[in-house]
Amino acid sequence: MIGKKIAERIGRPDLIDILTTELTGSELTSLLLEVFSRKTEQLSPADLLRVYQTNRFVKPADVDMVGLRALEDQVISVASDFDFIPLELSPVAPLGSCSVVATADQKKILSATRQTEVVADATNALALHIADLRDGKRNAITSASDLLRFSAIHRHVRTPTLPNIPGMRSHFKIACFVTGGRDTGNYQFEKVALTEHIAMMTAFFRDTLQIYDLSFQLYPRKGYPDPVAFIGKLSDYLHQQQPDCPIEVMTDGLNDNNYYKGLQYKISITVQDQTIEIGDGGFVDWTQQLLQNKKERMLTTGIGLELLYRLVERRFS
Template identity: 60%
Template sequence: MTIAEKILQRINRPELLRILADELTPSELNTVLLEVFDRQTARLSAPELLKQYQKNRFVKPADLAVMALRGLETRLLQIFETFRFQPIELSPVAPLGSCSVVATADQKKILSALRGTEVLADATNALALHVADLKKNGRWQPVSPTDQLRFSTIHRHVRTPEVTIPGHSQHFKIACLISSGRDTGSFQFERESLAEHLAVMTAILRDSLQISTLRFRLIRRSEDEDGRLLEQVSNHIRQLRPDLVLETDRTPSHENRYYKGLQYKVLLTVRGQEIEIGDGGFVDWTQQLLENKKERFLITGLGIEFLARLQP
């Protein structure tokens, strides 16, 4: 029995959850919940509001040097634009289910909201929806089959699992890149798009921020059964960028259902400790959204707040 079911059992309303979830339309449910929250806030006093602020782990400001962080953000956005990744400012909310419907995220890890929304928990999911919308309504028309959509953003994310690592918080900024295209055979999209993402990460971390310990690890995932994707992508990048430190992992120690075929990690060594500062890979979100198996989508996330803390 879930916690919610136990609560409803205690108040002798065991059918309430089923009624709310199954018998009300989203609009009707929203109306009911708006009334519930309106009544709850009407009972709140100002001192009680302060007490809620003091004990709520989601609402405190970030413990960072703001001007330094803003400067780093501007620096990154300029580099993104240089590499033809168009910067975009996302809404602080996304449609309800943006992560859990197309990816492996549990909705309980997302801060769900009213009016059919959730607080943004992963900007790359929101960018996938934006891309799918552009393609669905015809606002983006490729000139050639190999044309790609490239977007970048820096956004504050909120996730609900309690944070136990010192220096981490419930909300944090991530710099994100996405590339969207179509399958044209021979892993062309995969080879070219991943090489571009690695080039951007190298321009930021090694060339701009002067971090000499940068390296990348390409990890084969279950959809790449024969390892051809990993082999072709890694060979392409090594030929194109022999200056990069590139590792490959053909037999990862654990399964990952989030990425499809290939995942990669952005690694640094700081004071003798390995730090995973970024992560990315291929996902099938636009395939699901557009119901088209030819769709291809690559995402990258860079921990900009953690990166800011590493800067002198």
């Protein structure tokens, strides 16, 4: 661990424990702000330029902004037709937004000061927004069956080292869609929410972009009493509601994916003879954890919008 080695090198092996357990969040923030202030005082304009030239997090994306914006407008328009309310999220989220309720490692996220982190997954930020709206201590929910639908397009930042591939960046645009609600029995939330997400994705890819080679794969995941039977019920309902939608139930078994609960689904398209997994989604227990209520339900979907644009950019040029 690098932090431990640094602490031992300066003769304070207990430094990390002191910073994490003996300081309050506001005290640690004040300390870090003072450290960063002194660090910037040591920087010259030449140093600043050198950092810009070498830091992989700060360079602009090598994508046509006008064309990408046009694609963004299309997906938001389709989502709005399905009653997903678009949100312009903050560039930062509370510290731990991904790692506390999901399986993300905080080391893969760009942590910041003032108890925040740079957004690494907008669906986690949207989960916090839904949980805040559904918090009975603060807001009155008119009905347990009410569904909250939100969409967001956000540039995500993640820290893992990337392969040396042209166009690969540590930041990228993702279109995210979430539905939050409450269990009302007979998997009604799950049936309705999943059908809406898949219908919306079909309307976007097939009807709007004319990408007709489109398919959805359903994977059983741990988290429900009988995930295989659960997938079967959802598949039957989907076929009734969307009879012309290509849906395949996968039999890969219950692997070690602990991110999704009960079901994960993937979206595949074929463009220019390339078959690409362009997005995925599934049920998560984040609002259950945030609100400490096992009845809460949430479905997320995310598509690689920047990757999609690179595949279809000729249409926007």
